[in-house]
Amino acid sequence: MSERYNITEDTLRADGFRPIHAGDSYDFPFTLMQNGGWIDLTNGKVWFTVKESTVEADAAAKLQLTSADTDEIEITAPTLGNFTVKFRSPATDNIAGLWEYDIQVKQADGTIITVAIGKIEFLENLTRSTT
């Protein structure tokens, strides 16, 4: 069963976390559990997709990160269901706003699971220089 989880300034601050600004380096670790154990991500793949609306094609996504590139999503401990989503400039430079997102997982046996869905908010940034 997927979880509806909003990643917004309000929900992050309420949990004692800093919000996510467009263009910031922000590592966001996730752990997937089920029935008291961990979801096995060995030889699996993870997607984190941000869209303006749920009916958009992936090609039109505001942002799509995958574990095919460990600079985007790193499966840090596959047997423990651990992976880290890495928000980075320039991919998020122009993404300020409130959008739809989901996290999809494909396990080694081909099983595909949408594990989380909800709203994600990137706060604005003013400084675009990075050097």
Added chain:
Amino acid sequence: MASIHKTITVGVDAVKSLRLDPTAGKVVNVGVEVSKSIAVIPTAIKNIATSHNASKVIDLTEGA
């Protein structure tokens, strides 16, 4: 009854920072304690290991 005062470290990568400190004299069933601790491990990680960046545990168990 002999007092019990020891630190138990759960020795897997994801929870290496978690320590359980049973109070002296408390009867501890290690197996049950470790099993139960799985549910609170992510909170411990969240609080001490991520430098205020968010982290999230997603439990896909039906009815969780």
